[in-house]
Each structure stands twice: as C-alpha cells, then as structure tokens.
Amino acid sequence: MxxxxxxxxxxxxxxxxxxxxxxxxxxxxxxxxxxxxxxxxxxxxxxxxxxxxxxxxxxxxxxxxxxxxxxxxxxxxLEPQAEIPAPFTNIDSTRLSSVIELLELRTAVEVEAAGLASQRCSPSQEEKIILCLRAVNEANSDRRPSTEADFALHLAIAEATNNPRFPEFIQMIGPNSIPRRALDQSAPQEVPQSYIDRINAEHDQIVNAILGRDDNAARDAMRMHLKGSQERYRNLLRK
Structure with missing residues (x-):
C-alpha cells in the first residue's frame, strides 16, 4: 500500500x-x-x-x-482566452451609476435575507444585530464615517439567515456596496439632519421587524431602505 x-x-x-x-x-x-x-x-x-x-x-x-x-x-x-475579471473588482464607488447598480443587486438579495433572518436568527445573532444597529446609528448621529458599521449591520442580518451563501455574497461585494452618505466626505457637517434621522429610522424598522419575527415586515422594511437609497442616488444623477 x-x-x-x-x-x-x-x-x-x-x-x-x-x-x-x-x-x-x-x-x-x-x-x-x-x-x-x-x-x-x-x-x-x-x-x-x-x-x-x-x-x-x-x-x-x-x-x-x-x-x-x-x-x-x-x-x-489554442489562442489564449482573455482573462475574466473577478466579480465586483471593477466597482467605482465614486460613480453614481456604479452605486445604483450595486443597490439594485443588493435589493434582490437582501430583501429575502431580512425575511429569512426574521424566522431563523438565534438569540446570539439577535444580540449581534442589535449591537451593529446601535453602532451604525451612533456613528450617523455623531456624523462620523459609518460605512464599516453599516456594512457590519447588513452582514449580521445576512448571517442570521443561517444560510452561508447570503453572508458570502455580502462579503464578496464588500463595504464598497454601502453608499456614502454624501459625495463629499470631507464635509460631513453638511449632511442634513433629516437625512441622518431617516437612515437611522429605516435601520430601526428593519431590525424591529426581524426581532419581531415578522418576515413580511422585514422584507418590506429592507426593500424600502434599499429602494430609497436607489432613489436618492438617482436624484443626484439628475442634478
């Protein structure tokens, strides 16, 4: 042998x-x-x-x-084939069109993720979602960069589906999938308070629906949040 x-x-x-x-x-x-x-x-x-x-x-x-x-x-x-670039490696977060493309894709995936998370999340996953929500809301309210905290919240929701493909997808597209609050990050004080309040409220609605085990409400809240982001960036394109 x-x-x-x-x-x-x-x-x-x-x-x-x-x-x-x-x-x-x-x-x-x-x-x-x-x-x-x-x-x-x-x-x-x-x-x-x-x-x-x-x-x-x-x-x-x-x-x-x-x-x-x-x-x-x-x-x-044979003639060498052109190398196919890895997915999501050519995203330009400074282009509004790229941001909108990612938001459309995220909507297709994350709406269902929110619904599944509301039915499957464990107590420890609930706790992680709450902590992530608190972190992103505090960052927004303090007018600190919130991209990483925002990404962590969406990743925590994907993990709570207990289907590993959802967090794999979120991690593959990475933090660049989170739209910036404003195009000019050098002047965060110019971000309207109404915008901050709206984003925080949208996150609250998503998490409350998940914790309340209401899958329809969780899907609706995530859809409203991501569709709202799409509309806000489309409005910027028109200016």
Missing part, C-alpha cells in the same frame, strides 16, 4: 513538471498558436515519462484552455 502511495505521488509530480514545461513552451512561442504539439510517443521519449503522465499533463493543459485534442489529428495549441 505504501509503495502505491509513493508511486502515485511521484506520478503527480511528473505530471505537474511536464504540464508546466509544456505551458512555458506554449507561452514562449516555441509551440505557436494553431500548431500541433509533439505526439504522445514523442513526448514520452523526450521527457522520459510514461504515456499516462503525458495524457494527464495534456488533460491539465486542456482544462486551462491552452490546447485542444482533435480526433485523428493530434493536440493543437
């Missing part, structure tokens, strides 16, 4: 070595786009490995989109 394990490990190392070697030759242009790789037998002789190692290395290159086997012809080098 031990001998088999060692043999398997050695083969995996040979596969990785051959895969990396061929990948480098493709990237360097030794094997140009559209050309055929050496045959399985040629690669076996050149690199002193088994046919199994060659096949596994070619399979790895195929999975990476670097080569394409063609029946009866051989294995051909």
């Amino acid at each position: 031990r001998r088999s394990a060692i043999t398997t490990t050695a083969r995996k190392t040979l596969v990785a070595t051959l895969r990396d070697n061929l990948r480098e030759q493709i990237k360097s242009g030794k094997f140009a786009i559209g050309t055929r790789l050496p045959s399985e037998a040629e690669l076996t002789r050149e690199h002193l490995v088994s046919r199994t190692v060659v096949r596994e290395a070619i399979a790895a290159l195929r999975a990476d989109g670097l080569v394409e086997p063609r029946q009866g012809s051989g294995v051909y080098v």
Whole structure:
C-alpha cells in the first residue's frame, strides 16, 4: 500500500513538471498558436515519462484552455482566452451609476435575507444585530464615517439567515456596496439632519421587524431602505 502511495505521488509530480514545461513552451512561442504539439510517443521519449503522465499533463493543459485534442489529428495549441475579471473588482464607488447598480443587486438579495433572518436568527445573532444597529446609528448621529458599521449591520442580518451563501455574497461585494452618505466626505457637517434621522429610522424598522419575527415586515422594511437609497442616488444623477 505504501509503495502505491509513493508511486502515485511521484506520478503527480511528473505530471505537474511536464504540464508546466509544456505551458512555458506554449507561452514562449516555441509551440505557436494553431500548431500541433509533439505526439504522445514523442513526448514520452523526450521527457522520459510514461504515456499516462503525458495524457494527464495534456488533460491539465486542456482544462486551462491552452490546447485542444482533435480526433485523428493530434493536440493543437489554442489562442489564449482573455482573462475574466473577478466579480465586483471593477466597482467605482465614486460613480453614481456604479452605486445604483450595486443597490439594485443588493435589493434582490437582501430583501429575502431580512425575511429569512426574521424566522431563523438565534438569540446570539439577535444580540449581534442589535449591537451593529446601535453602532451604525451612533456613528450617523455623531456624523462620523459609518460605512464599516453599516456594512457590519447588513452582514449580521445576512448571517442570521443561517444560510452561508447570503453572508458570502455580502462579503464578496464588500463595504464598497454601502453608499456614502454624501459625495463629499470631507464635509460631513453638511449632511442634513433629516437625512441622518431617516437612515437611522429605516435601520430601526428593519431590525424591529426581524426581532419581531415578522418576515413580511422585514422584507418590506429592507426593500424600502434599499429602494430609497436607489432613489436618492438617482436624484443626484439628475442634478
């Protein structure tokens, strides 16, 4: 049994070595786009490995989109595919349109999260939501930056769904998903008190509905909060 394990490990190392070697030759242009790789037998002789190692290395290159086997012809080098950027990495929080896009997406997810949280949250999760609510309301009232506290509240609600996909989504989009209270953060004293009071009241309504185990009210409160944010930013676009 031990001998088999060692043999398997050695083969995996040979596969990785051959895969990396061929990948480098493709990237360097030794094997140009559209050309055929050496045959399985040629690669076996050149690199002193088994046919199994060659096949596994070619399979790895195929999975990476670097080569394409063609029946009866051989294995051909493909043109590299454009790298797909990771989701939510090109968000520009200074652009109102980006803020609105995220708010629309958050509305689709977080309305349901609020409803589920109202039915599933544990006592410890309730306590965390209350503490997060207190922190964001105090930051808003004191006219201190509240983005992190706001994000923590929404994350706590997502966690209270007890479905790990909801907090994973919130964490993936990150704090940039929280709209800034004003475009000019350098002058927080200019934020109207009416705005602060409204945001705090909206957060209160969401949390009270969750704690009251009213899933319909929780969804409605979250929808009103995020739809209201969308409307406020759309009004800024019109100016």
